[in-house]
Amino acid sequence: MPDPIDFYFDFASPYGYFASLRIDELAAAHGRTVTWRPILLGAVFKVTGMKPNLEQPLRGEYLTLDAGRIARLLNAPFTFPDSAPVNGVAASRAFYWLADEHPEQAKLLARALYHAHFAEGRDIGPADTVAEIAARSLGSLGIDRAAVSAALQDQSVKDRLRAATDEAVERGVFGSPFVIVDDEPFWGWDRLEMVDRWLATGGW
Amino acid sequence: MPDPIDFYFDFASPYGYFASLRIDELAAAHGRTVTWRPILLGAVFKVTGMKPNLEQPLRGEYLTLDAGRIARLLNAPFTFPDSAPVNGVAASRAFYWLADEHPEQAKLLARALYHAHFAEGRDIGPADTVAEIAARSLGSLGIDRAAVSAALQDQSVKDRLRAATDEAVERGVFGSPFVIVDDEPFWGWDRLEMVDRWLATGGW
Incomplete structure (x- = not known):
C-alpha cells in the first residue's frame, strides 16, 4: 500500500473548499488515500511575509469573482461568506481532536465545516458554532457540544494544531490547498489536474 | 469581428512565458485575436503591497520547481535564468516602440525576448541585449541596434510603458499572465483552460 497523499488546507480558503470536494475521489482512482491536514495560513504568512x-x-x-466562477463551473454549492476570511482556529482544533482516533469522522467534520462556511455562508469562527456543527455531524460517536467545547480548550489539542502548522511550513507549504504526493508539492486548486496526472504516471 | 482578447504579462514571469506559447493559437481557435500588453509588475506590486x-x-x-515541471509537461524549452527575476523595462519599451505600427513584429520580438530569457537563460535586462535581440529578430524591418537603443531612451516610449502599466492596474491586473476576455479577468497560466472554455461558451 503506497503512502497517503497529504492535503493541507485552511478553513478560510475557498480554493481549499473546492479541492476538498474532489481530493479523496481523485486519489482513490489511483489507489491512494488522503491525509487531511488543516493549518492556519495566518501563521504561515508570518514566515512568508504575505497577506490573505x-x-x-x-x-x-x-x-x-474567480471563486464564484469556479463554483458555477463545478456546480458546487457556494456563497461568499460575509465572515471571510474566517478564523479557522476552532474548526482546525476540532479536526485534530478527532484525527488520531477517528480519522474518517474528522474528515466528515471538516467537510461539514467547509459546507457550513462556503455553501451556507455561516461564520465558522466562533467555538460555539464549531461545537454545534460537530455535535450534529458526529452524533454517531456520542459527542455533544459540551465535549467539543471542552476539547477546543484542551492544551494538547492547541499544541497539535500549532505543530501541524509548523510541520507544514517545514515541508514548504505556503498556501491552501497544498497537496504533497511522495514529496512532490502542488499548490492550488488549479493543480489538481496535475496531481491526477502525477499519480497516474509517477511523475515526469 | 469580436474584440481582441487582452494578454498582460511581465517579461520576468515564467508563467507569462508559458502562456505566450499558446495564447494566440487558443484565441484563434475561437476566431479571436490577441493584443499583447507587457507590463511591469514591480509597479503593480507598489499598489498591491506584494513582492515578486x-x-x-x-x-x-x-x-x-513548478516552472520546470510545467516546462517538461508542455515539452517547452526552458531554463530557469540566473538573472530571474529580470528587469523587463527595456524589453517592454522595445515592444511598445513597435506595437502601434508593427503589431505582428512587436509580438515576434516579445517571443524572441521570452525565448532568449526562459529558453536560453539569457539576461534580457540590459538595453544592449534587447537591442541585439531586436535587431536580429526584426532585420526584415531594416532595424539596427542603434535604432533600438535610441528608441529605448525615447520619452514617448517610456511614457507609453508607464501608461500601459497604469491602465492595467485600473483594469484590475495584479499578476502575470493576466487575460481579459470581454471584461472577464483570468489570472494565471493555469486559467488558460478556463479561458478556452469561456471563449467556447460565452461564459457561465
Whole structure:
C-alpha cells in the first residue's frame, strides 16, 4: 500500500473548499488515500511575509469573482461568506481532536465545516458554532457540544494544531490547498489536474 | 469581428512565458485575436503591497520547481535564468516602440525576448541585449541596434510603458499572465483552460 497523499488546507480558503470536494475521489482512482491536514495560513504568512488574498488590493476582488466562477463551473454549492476570511482556529482544533482516533469522522467534520462556511455562508469562527456543527455531524460517536467545547480548550489539542502548522511550513507549504504526493508539492486548486496526472504516471 | 482578447504579462514571469506559447493559437481557435500588453509588475506590486514570487520565502523555491515541471509537461524549452527575476523595462519599451505600427513584429520580438530569457537563460535586462535581440529578430524591418537603443531612451516610449502599466492596474491586473476576455479577468497560466472554455461558451 503506497503512502497517503497529504492535503493541507485552511478553513478560510475557498480554493481549499473546492479541492476538498474532489481530493479523496481523485486519489482513490489511483489507489491512494488522503491525509487531511488543516493549518492556519495566518501563521504561515508570518514566515512568508504575505497577506490573505482577500486583503490584497485588486487580488481580493478577483478572488471573489474567480471563486464564484469556479463554483458555477463545478456546480458546487457556494456563497461568499460575509465572515471571510474566517478564523479557522476552532474548526482546525476540532479536526485534530478527532484525527488520531477517528480519522474518517474528522474528515466528515471538516467537510461539514467547509459546507457550513462556503455553501451556507455561516461564520465558522466562533467555538460555539464549531461545537454545534460537530455535535450534529458526529452524533454517531456520542459527542455533544459540551465535549467539543471542552476539547477546543484542551492544551494538547492547541499544541497539535500549532505543530501541524509548523510541520507544514517545514515541508514548504505556503498556501491552501497544498497537496504533497511522495514529496512532490502542488499548490492550488488549479493543480489538481496535475496531481491526477502525477499519480497516474509517477511523475515526469 | 469580436474584440481582441487582452494578454498582460511581465517579461520576468515564467508563467507569462508559458502562456505566450499558446495564447494566440487558443484565441484563434475561437476566431479571436490577441493584443499583447507587457507590463511591469514591480509597479503593480507598489499598489498591491506584494513582492515578486521568487523573493517570497517558500514560494520562491516552489516557483522554480513548478516552472520546470510545467516546462517538461508542455515539452517547452526552458531554463530557469540566473538573472530571474529580470528587469523587463527595456524589453517592454522595445515592444511598445513597435506595437502601434508593427503589431505582428512587436509580438515576434516579445517571443524572441521570452525565448532568449526562459529558453536560453539569457539576461534580457540590459538595453544592449534587447537591442541585439531586436535587431536580429526584426532585420526584415531594416532595424539596427542603434535604432533600438535610441528608441529605448525615447520619452514617448517610456511614457507609453508607464501608461500601459497604469491602465492595467485600473483594469484590475495584479499578476502575470493576466487575460481579459470581454471584461472577464483570468489570472494565471493555469486559467488558460478556463479561458478556452469561456471563449467556447460565452461564459457561465
